[in-house]
Amino acid sequence: MRQPRGPRTILSGDPGLAGDSERNFPPNRAIVPVMSADGFASGPPPGARPDWTIDQRWDAYGPGEHQVWNTLYERQAALLPGRACDPFLKGLEALDLHKGGIPDFARMNVELNRLTGWSVVAVPGLVPDDVFFDHLANRRFPAGQFIRRADQLDYLQEPDIFHDVFGHVPMLTDPVFADYMEAYGKGGLRALGLGQLHQLARLYWYTVEFGLLQTDAGVRIYGAGIVSSRAESIFALDDPSPNRLGFDLERVMRTPYRIDDFQQVYFVIPSLQALLDATLQDFGPIYGRLAKASDIPIEAILPTDQVLNRGTQAYARAAAAQ
Ligand code: PHE
């Protein structure tokens, strides 16, 4: 059985919506691996450490692999000004990810560590939920070591180094977001123990991966799944199809998500600080309430929602009809 896994894997959520990933899989999915749970039973793969990390072996990348990075980088760097939020764009600059080729973690980590105390560690691909959360809780971001092939620029099932580093690491240079990710790791370990990962995974999905941010200049992207995808960087902001709703913690944790196509709903936070503040409370009572609450259909708009865009859902409907 193919079974969704936790955060970089973060599908623990909603297999019902996953659909058939072979069918109609256009945009970009380099975010979410879907893997047999058996793959984790025997511990880290040969060559990996007990915490599942491996050496990046930067010297071993070939010119073709560096070229794939450069192509993807240039494409997104040209698209994202005016779309990605300032903390993302600032982080991208600060980390020098445009010096050409796949970033060398050792070099990149010097600056990242100086800015927020975070570092990036290489992992072979998927890691189990508890391992993933433990890294986050200690300000280590596990990143795939491999890069997609040149014929996979727009679509890849597993998170590769472009999604993980270009998508996630710039935001880790922001002090508030850096704290949020650490708190999320700790919250993940707690949720695992409580059997509530399903709900918490949705929070990760709708913030870290697909979050939008309200700014004085307009709505901007901070989610890694969006900024690492050309097509979704346009769709998430400009397309009339998806709902864009004000962020509400418990509402988000009741909303399933799509792993196989563009999102049908995006949640917009008023600020990174507001996101952190909303999540610093004890989730114990929230999990208690969620256990009794029903899921909210993915395309629903509730009377209590703050509606920034009432989506036509035309894209989702056309995709479903195919
Ligand atoms: N405050 C949450 C709890 O009590 C943990 C958490 C923090 C979860 C930040 C997500 C993000 O479980």
Ligand code: FE
């Ligand atoms: Fe991701």
